[in-house]
Amino acid sequence: MSRVFLTRPLPESVIAAAEAHFDVEVRESTLPMKPAEMRAALALYDGVLPTLRDNFDAEIFEEGGHRCKVLANFGVGYNHIGVDAARACGITVTNTPGAVTDSTADIAMTLMLMSARRAGEGERVVRSGAWEGWHPTQMLGLHLGGKTVGIIGMGRIGQAIAKRCHHGFGMDVIYQNRSEKSLDLPATRMDSIEALAERADVVVVCVPGGAETHHLIGHDVFAAMQAHAHFINISRGDVVNEVALVDALKSGQIAGAGLDVYEHEPKVPPALIALENAVLLPHLGTAALEVREAMGMLAVENLRAFFAGEAPPNAVT
Structure with missing residues (x-):
């Protein structure tokens, strides 16, 4: 079973959906990940579900040899992820459009x-x-x-x-x-x-x-x-x-x-x-339970499809 890391607490229904498919670990902090945490996540997990302000920029990918093969971003915006650098390391990036x-x-x-x-x-x-x-x-x-x-x-x-x-x-x-x-x-x-x-x-x-x-x-x-x-x-x-x-x-x-x-x-x-x-306002754009649940379910589906050998529905190109 693939190991997946959720970088923030998510709605319970989303965590349950992820646990139905993967060996899941949830980071309890609501603060953005630090560079050392991001590098460790790439080394220790098959997939990571990051979100806004988890800044996976090009420097984070420099060490190479990553176990992680997919970053399933929780959110439609992904400018906090160095997509080209991730792709160069063989890491797929997905997002969650539509739900937001x-x-x-x-x-x-x-x-x-x-x-x-x-x-x-x-x-x-x-x-x-x-x-x-x-x-x-x-x-x-x-x-x-x-x-x-x-x-x-x-x-x-x-x-x-x-x-x-x-x-x-x-x-x-x-x-x-x-x-x-x-x-x-x-x-x-x-x-x-x-x-x-x-x-x-x-x-x-x-x-x-x-x-x-x-x-x-x-x-x-x-x-x-x-x-x-x-x-x-x-x-x-x-x-x-x-x-x-x-x-x-x-x-x-x-x-x-x-x-x-x-x-x-x-x-x-x-x-x-x-x-x-x-x-x-304090970044309330998607701050409704049903919306955050829908975003999470899209992210989980992107992970499920990737590890099943299917094309993720929301791969960033």
Whole structure:
């Protein structure tokens, strides 16, 4: 029976599914693995189920002679894994797309509403005891109905957000993507991110992480946005230049921002925390039990298929 290492505690149903197929060991810590732990896991187990911030970069694979033959990532994003270096060592990498689409789109909508309607700021006022009661000009925000949403990256999650915005709020949809998308709703592809930023009332980033998208969003994009517009990031933290975002929020260049991810998470810049017009969530994109169970089951199925000599359904290519 293949030995498999789970790098974090997972829902009980997922662990039970893994134990039905493998000799399983679960690492009890909820913190990311240290380099020595990752090297040991590659040496001691046939398969490893890692997740976000378990940074299996190229250096981790340098020693060679690994017993591990598959890294079944728990999550759709895998920019924390050196895929080319793993492949050079004969290690297959898989991920869990599909299971996270709707839940991540829901968090994008949560952030859009919270930022546009100043919900986080309003809750802080109530909790502080400073609320003096309703009046006609109290905490006026942006009404989303009929506005324009600009989506950067029109993959599964981007399309799920577009459907919610169009069908749920009657919003016009514009998007920027490397290629034209065939969509089942009206949407206009923009020539550049800056052109999208100029037209959108809400800008949502849905691109994958990695070297190609590092600091994709910076001063130029925020300068192009309208002063009443809101910026939402549910992709990866380092897609955004956080210094540029703080500057844009402080100066009133944009009205607000909603973030579920951060450049150096869990560290969040104090300057960002201090801003009333920033909504900050602790990476809740897939934080629902049934979603985490679905992700885990996909990861287990990738492992099962690999060790059965089948093509894993979600191999990273």
